[in-house]
Amino acid sequence: MKTNGLVVMLTDFGEQDFYVGAMKGVIYKTFPQAKIESISHSVSKFNLRETAFTLFNSAKEFSKGTTFLVVVDPGVGTQRKEIVLQTENNLNFVAPDNGVLTLVAQEFGTKKIFEILSKRLGKSLSSTFHGRDIFAPVSAKISKGEKLDFLRKISRMKTLKIQKAKVRNGKIYGEILSIDSFGNCITNIPNNLLKNDFGRVLLTQIVDKKFSFKFSKTYGNSKKGDSLNLISSSDFLEFATNQGNFAKEFGIEIGMKVRVN
Amino acid sequence: MKTNGLVVMLTDFGEQDFYVGAMKGVIYKTFPQAKIESISHSVSKFNLRETAFTLFNSAKEFSKGTTFLVVVDPGVGTQRKEIVLQTENNLNFVAPDNGVLTLVAQEFGTKKIFEILSKRLGKSLSSTFHGRDIFAPVSAKISKGEKLDFLRKISRMKTLKIQKAKVRNGKIYGEILSIDSFGNCITNIPNNLLKNDFGRVLLTQIVDKKFSFKFSKTYGNSKKGDSLNLISSSDFLEFATNQGNFAKEFGIEIGMKVRVN
Amino acid sequence: MKTNGLVVMLTDFGEQDFYVGAMKGVIYKTFPQAKIESISHSVSKFNLRETAFTLFNSAKEFSKGTTFLVVVDPGVGTQRKEIVLQTENNLNFVAPDNGVLTLVAQEFGTKKIFEILSKRLGKSLSSTFHGRDIFAPVSAKISKGEKLDFLRKISRMKTLKIQKAKVRNGKIYGEILSIDSFGNCITNIPNNLLKNDFGRVLLTQIVDKKFSFKFSKTYGNSKKGDSLNLISSSDFLEFATNQGNFAKEFGIEIGMKVRVN
Numbered sequence: 104m105k106t107n108g109l110v111v112m113l114t115d116f117g118e119q120d121f122y123v124g125a126m127k128g129v130i131y132k133t134f135p136q137a138k139i140e141s142i143s144h145s146v147s148k149f150n151l152r153e154t155a156f157t158l159f160n161s162a163k164e165f166s167k168g169t170t171f172l173v174v175v176d177p178g179v180g181t182q183r184k185e186i187v188l189q190t191e192n193n194l195n196f197v198a199p200d201n202g203v204l205t206l207v208a209q210e211f212g213t214k215k216i217f218e219i220l221s222k223r224l225g226k227s228l229s230s231t232f233h234g235r236d237i238f239a240p241v242s243a244k245i246s247k248g249e250k251l252d253f254l255r256k257i258s259r260m261k262t263l264k265i266q267k268a269k270v271r272n273g274k275i276y277g278e279i280l281s282i283d284s285f286g287n288c289i290t291n292i293p294n295n296l297l298k299n300d301f302g303r304v305l306l307t308q309i310v311d312k313k314f315s316f317k318f319s320k321t322y323g324n325s326k327k328g329d330s331l332n333l334i335s336s337s338d339f340l341e342f343a344t345n346q347g348n349f350a351k352e353f354g355i356e357i358g359m360k361v362r363v364n
Numbered sequence: 365m366k367t368n369g370l371v372v373m374l375t376d377f378g379e380q381d382f383y384v385g386a387m388k389g390v391i392y393k394t395f396p397q398a399k400i401e402s403i404s405h406s407v408s409k410f411n412l413r414e415t416a417f418t419l420f421n422s423a424k425e426f427s428k429g430t431t432f433l434v435v436v437d438p439g440v441g442t443q444r445k446e447i448v449l450q451t452e453n454n455l456n457f458v459a460p461d462n463g464v465l466t467l468v469a470q471e472f473g474t475k476k477i478f479e480i481l482s483k484r485l486g487k488s489l490s491s492t493f494h495g496r497d498i499f500a501p502v503s504a505k506i507s508k509g510e511k512l513d514f515l516r517k518i519s520r521m522k523t524l525k526i527q528k529a530k531v532r533n534g535k536i537y538g539e540i541l542s543i544d545s546f547g548n549c550i551t552n553i554p555n556n557l558l559k560n561d562f563g564r565v566l567l568t569q570i571v572d573k574k575f576s577f578k579f580s581k582t583y584g585n586s587k588k589g590d591s592l593n594l595i596s597s598s599d600f601l602e603f604a605t606n607q608g609n610f611a612k613e614f615g616i617e618i619g620m621k622v623r624v625n
Numbered sequence: 626m627k628t629n630g631l632v633v634m635l636t637d638f639g640e641q642d643f644y645v646g647a648m649k650g651v652i653y654k655t656f657p658q659a660k661i662e663s664i665s666h667s668v669s670k671f672n673l674r675e676t677a678f679t680l681f682n683s684a685k686e687f688s689k690g691t692t693f694l695v696v697v698d699p700g701v702g703t704q705r706k707e708i709v710l711q712t713e714n715n716l717n718f719v720a721p722d723n724g725v726l727t728l729v730a731q732e733f734g735t736k737k738i739f740e741i742l743s744k745r746l747g748k749s750l751s752s753t754f755h756g757r758d759i760f761a762p763v764s765a766k767i768s769k770g771e772k773l774d775f776l777r778k779i780s781r782m783k784t785l786k787i788q789k790a791k792v793r794n795g796k797i798y799g800e801i802l803s804i805d806s807f808g809n810c811i812t813n814i815p816n817n818l819l820k821n822d823f824g825r826v827l828l829t830q831i832v833d834k835k836f837s838f839k840f841s842k843t844y845g846n847s848k849k850g851d852s853l854n855l856i857s858s859s860d861f862l863e864f865a866t867n868q869g870n871f872a873k874e875f876g877i878e879i880g881m882k883v884r885v886n
Contacts, residue, residue: 109392111385117667117806118379118640121682121859124633124664128686131631131662135688139662140392140400142385145378148807149868160382164389164496166396177868180843230843232858235686284378285409321441321491336493337382346410346438370653372646379640401653401661403646406639421643425650425757427657545639546670582702582752597754598643607671607699 105193107168110134110246113142113158114174114234115149122232126172126239133243149177151202151263153357156281158196159206160337167193172242173203174234185219185237186260187245197242199233202263209262217254224253268292275363279309279355280339286348288355292340292363305332306364309342309355316342366454368429371395371507374403374419375435375495376410383493387433387500394504410438412463412524414618417542419457420467421598428454433503434464435495446480446498447521448506458503460494463524470523478515485514529553536624540570540616541600547609549616553601553624566593567625570603570616577603627715629690632656632768635664635680636696636756637671644754648694648761655765671699673724673785675879678803680718681728682859689715694764695725696756707741707759708782709767719764721755724785731784739776746775790814797885801831801877802861808870810877814862814885827854828886831864831877838864 110130116122123144130137142161146154154175162171176199184200191212196204197219221228221237228236244251268277268291277292288309297305297318305318317324318332325331325345330352335341340363342349349355371391377383384405391398403422407415415436423432437460445461452473457465458480482489482498489497505512529538529552538553549570558566558579566579578585579593586592586606591613596602601624603610610616632652638644645666652659664683668676676697684693698721706722713734718726719741743750743759750758766773790799790813799814810831819827819840827840839846840854847853847867852874857863862885864871871877 107396111388113385119665119667119669120805121664121679122805124635124662124679124683125686127633127662127664128683128688128691131691132686132688135629140385140388142382142388143380145380147380157382157385161385161389164386164393166389166393169389169392177849178845181845229856229858230845231855231863235858283381283383323439323442323491327438333492334490336490336496341492368657372649374646401646401649403643403649404641406641408641418643418646422646422650425647425654427650427654430650430653544642544644584700584703584752588699594753595751597751597757602753 104189104195104245104251105168106170106195106246106248107166108136108246109138109140109165109169110172110242111140111142111165111169112144112172113146113154113161114144115146115154116144116174116234118144122234125235129235129239130243133240134247137243137246146175149175151175152265153281154203155206155263155265158203159210162194162207163210165194170195170197170242170246172238173198174238175203176201176233179233180230185221185233185241186257187217187219187241187254188260189214195245197238197245200261202261204260205262205265208260216257216260218257220253220255266291268296270296277340277361279357279359279361282350282355282357286344286350286352287335288342288350289335289337290340290342290361292361294334294338294340297334297340297363307332308362308364309353310359312353314342365450365456365506365512366429367431367456367507367509368427369397369507370399370401370426370430371433371503372401372403372426372430373405373433374407374415374422375405376407376415377405377435377495379405383495386496390496390500391504394501395508398504398507407436410436412436413526414542415464416467416524416526419464420471423455423468424471426455431456431458431503431507433499434459435499436464437462437494440494441491446482446494447518448478448480448502448515449521450475456506458499458506461522463522465521466523466526469521477518477521479518481514481516527552529557531557538601538622540618540620540622543611543616543618547605547611547613548596549603549611550596550598551601551603551622553622555595555599555601558595558601558624568593569623569625570614571620573614575603626711626717626767626773627690628692628717628768628770629688630658630768631660631662631687631691632694632764633662633664633687633691634666634694635668635676635683636666637668637676638666638696638756640666644756647757651757651761652765655762656769659765659768668697671697673697674787675803676725677728677785677787680725681732684716684729685732687716692717692719692764692768694760695720696760697725698723698755701755702752707743707755708779709739709741709763709776710782711736717767719760719767722783724783726782727784727787730782738779738782740779742775742777788813790818792818799862799883801879801881801883804872804877804879808866808872808874809857810864810872811857811859812862812864812883814883816856816860816862819856819862819885829854830884830886831875832881834875
């Protein structure tokens with residue numbers, strides 16, 4: 104596998120406990136020249152969908168040979184596999200086989216998938232912290248360019264069903280995909296369905312709340328406190344309030360149904 | 365511009381979203397040998413004054429050639445410029461032109477200011493995420509020592525009006541500048557106005573609450589739970605409670621007026 | 626002292642202020658080739674016991690020559706010493722002498738203890754931010770391999786009394802040692818007292834709440850929402866709820882008494 108020596112972590116372990124520190128220790132012990140970075144350790148706990156979204160939107164900016172270490176793992180200790188995905192653009196992903204790699208596989212293309220034969224790592228394993236005992240050493244070995252005789256090629260991995268927006272009778276049906284720390288609400292409705300038709304007022308609905316906001320190219324055309332529709336930096340329809348928190352103001356949650364009339 | 369290969373980030377993007385990860389990806393893609401560090405991604409959202417204060421107090425410890433990437437950007441997508449500031453002590457700052465560089469310019473001295481001609485970066489730009497599309501690649505190029513033909517020298521940048529404390533009739537008038545995560549309340553009243561007169565009781569007032577605390581050199585002279593006045597590590601008068609949270613106990617907020625009688 | 630160039634930070638400074646950034650600046654200024662990592666900056670403020678636990682569980686994964694910079698320092702500015710501990714496994718620890726090194730000394734073995742003669746650092750010191758003014762430069766100098774003529778060997782350091790679990794009349798008496806961000810409650814009852822007797826129901830008590838949970842090797846044998854007893858990744862008896870938050874559900878706090886009947 105290609106490697107550039109960079110290991111990039113994404114977990115739901117939070118910032119306060121010893122878990123992230125222990126994983127970093129294992130990576131450096133295995134590969135002292137590693138460069139370790141983090142996307143986040145604060146994705147919502149056990150949220151596979153949010154992890155998949157955050158991973159894809161970060162990973163697409165990294166250069167080939169980067170190894171991503173993804174541990175959001177509600178099924179730790181069950182029979183779920185541990186896997187390595189190599190994508191067509193030569194990024195490496197180490198993760199539990201629970202769907203967190205759905206979007207990167209779909210968008211970058213699957214080159215190879217491997218199962219990790221963890222017994223060959225020659226280490227005693229805890230039952231509850233595979234981040235430290237399996238995923239961290241495997242990421243470090245890949246990043247170091249070691250012989251990977253603990254991997255076995257497989258043909259499939261689990262994927263999440265990620266709903267795509269649909270058009271019916273001229274209306275667009277989608278849902279809230281993600282809410283960021285600014286309270287911006289990102290939908291699964293891609294830019295191309297909206298035809299860059301900036302300037303007009305969009306008639307929208309989130310569950311049963313009806314909105315009519317200006318569809319704007321930037322915040323620049325709005326005043327502080329104005330709500331508006333934008334295209335997010337991930338290229339989807341977004342609901343936002345200029346310097347406010349749209350999600351809190353209107354009680355929006357992930358998964359809510361969205362309609363553009 | 366001088367460079368030591370170090371890129372230091374300061375944003376209000378929070379720790380949970382993909383934004384910081386995407387920016388790191390862009391930096392490494394542009395300059396694989398970069399060393400990336402973070403001051404914080406948790407300054408209060410859109411708070412230019414707090415950002416200016418946090419930036420100055422961190423930046424003064426770094427050595428010349430360090431490039432700071434500052435993205436607190438309520439005006440993203442408006443006509444505000446993107447700028448690069450080179451200070452007299454040879455630190456580089458990449459930021460929106462909204463005043464976040466006020467204190468570093470004032471305290472370190474302005475050597476040169478440049479406007480970023482973002483169209484010359486040869487990349488399609490989003491309207492809402494200039495951190496990824498402009499500030500990150502520019503920081504990486506400066507840190508890498510690339511030719512900077514996308515910069516145009518300008519003579520001025522925006523500055524925040526940061527109130528200085530005043531002395532009138534023997535009384536000192538100032539305000540609360542910053543509250544840290546310990547609840548310590550840092551004023552804009554500099555040490556030199558207080559003449560290191562440790563040991564005496566200071567008669568102070570925050571808005572209409574009157575206090576008489578011992579003016580102490582260290583926490584060492586107080587008991588757990590005692591409130592006191594200190595000189596902060598940023599060299600200003602500070603209100604604190606030993607192992608407590610002064611701001612919460614007394615309902616103090618940033619911007620409140622302070623008087624020393 | 627052995628060094629591998631890696632400086633690993635653990636503080637209670639939080640993520641939002643300038644403190645961590647300032648310390649990083651000092652480290653790089655002293656030792657530009659340093660590799661800086663963080664375990665956490667979010668341990669509970671002033672909590673020496675939690676810091677000792679988090680430090681030990683992370684540090685044991687790092688390789689020899691790593692220097693740990695630990696600043697949880699309720700006594701800053703008092704007469705408490707600043708110390709450096711070198712353990713038998715050749716890890717270096719720089720910290721206030723307040724007991725945060727208790728567990729690493731106990732578990733790794735004490736090789737040498739030094740007092741820091743801070744006046745020899747040749748720098749003006751603040752009274753409230755020894756992280757920046759003492760601990761950061763000392764960590765950097767150790768990591769760089771500089772001559773350490775500001776250290777004086779001493780024979781003792783302060784230790785915390787960390788209660789060990791006891792067995793009396795076939796019952797095990799312990800307490801809650803740590804609660805992680807998942808709400809898992811880790812006790813001080815070591816694995817070996819429970820004899821890997823997985824599968825049976827444990828009769829337990831936290832203060833006056835009585836529980837009978839299955840003692841499980843992994844989460845894999847439980848359903849979402851089930852509470853159970855496990856062996857934590859730090860090798861102690863743990864109370865957990867599968868994909869839930871045990872501590873919140875049952876109102877558990879650190880220090881509560883635990884009994885296994």
